[in-house]
Amino acid sequence: MAGSPKESIGWLELLHHQMEDLFHYLSKVECTRPSTEREYMPLVDMFETDSILHVEIDLPGFDKSDLRLQIQGNMLMIEGVKHQKYDGKPMNYICLERNFGRFRRIINLPHLLDFNAAKASYSTRGILIVTFPKIADNVLTREIPID
Secondary structure, three states: OOOOOOOHHHHHHHHHHHHHHHHHHHHOOOOOOOOOOOOOOOOEEEEEOOOEEEEEEEOOOOOHHHEEEEEEOOEEEEEEEEOOOOOOOOOOOOOOOOOOEEEEEEEEOOOOEOHHHOEEEEOOOOEEEEEEEEOOHHHOOOOOOOO
16 A cells, blocks of 8 residues: 555554544534634635626625725735724633634636626625626737738
8 A cells, every 4th residue: 555654563653643633632622713813814706607707705794894805917806804893891712713814815817807897795694796797709809900
């Protein structure tokens, strides 16, 4: 078997490490992430119809005013910051798994698109939707006269 320990002791060491990992995992409290701000990286879906490219970015908990969209060349740049919200009273988190902090995500756009007609909306479900009309290849094709 390629890439596996060839001696019996190798298998025992591997089993020992896997068992340690399992017991370590089982002994942890369910919520163990630190409660400090760290980089947030939103998930993106991109899909198309015959005439439009759709980009959907999961951004739950963001304020629209904390988001920024830009087009640079054929790239869509999304950046923002997600703040922890609390009323200033001392608190002790029992569990804090959500990510907070700044992010920047750059997405290469795969088609000829009309960037001037791009539209963006931020839904109450926390999804930023950006749409770009496609430019047909034949619109960009033209004859060049030869002198």
